[in-house]
Amino acid sequence: MPSLPPRPSLPSLHSLRPSNRGQAAGPKVPVPTARAIVDCAVYVDGHRLPGKYTHSAAIAEVRKRGEGFVWLGLHAPDEGQMDGVAQCYGLHELMVEDAVHAHQRPKLERYDDVLFLVLRTISYVEHESVTTANEIVESGEIMVFLGRDFVITVRHGEHSGLSGVRQTLENNPEQLALGPSAVLHAVADHVVDEYLEVTGSIERDVDVMEEEVFSPHHHVPIENIYLLKREVVELRRSVTPLSTPLNQLAQSSENPVPKAVRRYLRDVQDHHTLVAERVAEFDEVLSSLVDAALARVTMQQNMDMRKISAWVAIAALPTMVAGIYGMNFDNMPELHWKYGYYIVVAVVAVACVGLFATFRKNDWL
Template identity: 30%
Template sequence: MAKKRQKKRTQNYKKQIGQVPGALIYTGAKEDKSLHLHVFDYNDDDCKEADLDSVEDAFRFKDSETITWFNLNGLNFINEIEKIGNYYKLHPLILEDIVNTTQRPKIDEYNDYIFIVLKMMYYDETENIVAEQVSFVLGKNYVLTFQEAEGDVFDNVRERIRTKKGRVRVHESDYLLYALIDAIVDNYYAIIETMGNKIEDLEDDLFTGLTQEEISQQIQNLKREILKIRRAIFPLREIINRLEKSENGLIDEKTTHFFRDVYDHVIQVTETIDIYREMIWSLMDMYMTTISNKMNEVMKVLTIIATIFIPLTFIAGIYGMNFVNMPELHYKYGYHIVWIVMIVIFVGMLIYFKRKKWL
């Protein structure tokens, strides 16, 4: 089993070993059967929304005076992503990072665009944490987003664009980038809230007699989840800080105030994660202490029983069966009765130990 897990962990990295820098190799597991292309093109007065049949249909929006948000779902469609990169003149290493789903969150600034990689995280129906890579390209009057598959946390932003709520329709593309990043960061709050509930439930379960294997496995799962969240969120501080202090012409000075607010949210989330991390480690200590206390209770009961029978065993050992008047020795079924009594005592003790969860 351990070998299988190790193979699974290193599989994505093996796809990149020995490859030419800039080679486009999708390393994820969410391979869509069809390419999903969606575009918003808007200004203060008008908004157009459409699903596109090909990436070439989005090229006509590049030099328009309106703001364009072009979204691609399906990182396994390498040829289409390469077409977008060629048209928007994106560096080959940028395209490599887009399809490399193991990429650490980062920001790269160029003269004509800014490239950002983030991790979008959410819980699925079974409350398992899912991390999906989202790449952003901010240019003049446009924002490109690349996602592994359909389903994201941007529905609120889309609704604000459609209904002209908030400031998104009256600002430039840098504000759209802020709104999308803010949606991802806001969803982190839901993640850590669920994580906090799980920790509190485990604290209660430690005193309700759950089986050792079950409670220890839950603690290990929480450790893996908190580490995954930490790896995704901690680099975000540097990214937002650079956006806030950027002197790139694509970032308006007014928008930096909004990025500063996102930075405050990221700091709050990271501090909460550190607290939860310490709580999870303390859960293991609490678990070991609970197990030790239960063992002490078991040993105390067994010691009392043994102490009671020690003097009785001592007396029986000296005198044995050396009595003249022992009615049971002459009873026809005495031997069978003794066996029945011993079996009943044995089974009764097993049932008692099971109910006490000592076995």
């Protein structure tokens, strides 16, 4: 049987498409880990060693000495930068994922010998008036990785800087000599102290709103109360869930936090309880203000309806008389009387004035 000639090959679909050269995005250029590092230092016996260290050189120095610890501070690292840190410090991939993507609830987790603590930070946004503000609180996050010879702080948000905390600890070598857990306590204490400052500012806003709502001749749009309540809800979501992690750190003897630091954490826990109670109180007060504002709106609507009903009743009288005398019957009373028109107008006017006086006496007008 003779062989068939080869079938001509069809052109590739890719070759028929227009060229996209110059339009396709190139491979993503990795950003060095150093770009995300705010500060990296080695501490031995509570004192900072001189010189600058990379994240890898710092942990190598500590493990070569066999003493001290590394405090590495990062700001909003991406996945590639965090992977570089995780390889040097042996961090679990789930912790790395949480640190990169953020938006976590306050929590405490343990992966092997590393504790992972998530804290929500809160900043008060200054404004001229609580009745005209669009935002009152701004939130961020701080993650703390606590290991045997290192502590890594990862923060998201512009208001949650830790340079002041680091400076305070460096001025107190005895506290810093307690190890990485001292940094954990200092960060938690700093965050809870910010909670106290923010709740103090919000308390003034709640007091102002309360005065505005109960002022006799001042109308507060209910949207303003809802805005303040929304900000308090955001504060509650950041503050309240932290009670469980703080309790685990302060009470449990199974975590790597030494007993000396747990005593300090109990003080932080007490301050946090105070903040949580104040936030719950704000929520209750604002709920009562919403009810009061709604009651005020309802009362105003009732007053408006009474006024409308009174004016309708006054206008109905002349309308009724005009309707009766506009029926064009020949044998209507007083239809051809000379003074009939004037008498009817006078009677209608007197009746309308009487109704007006009655409604005004009863506070309908």
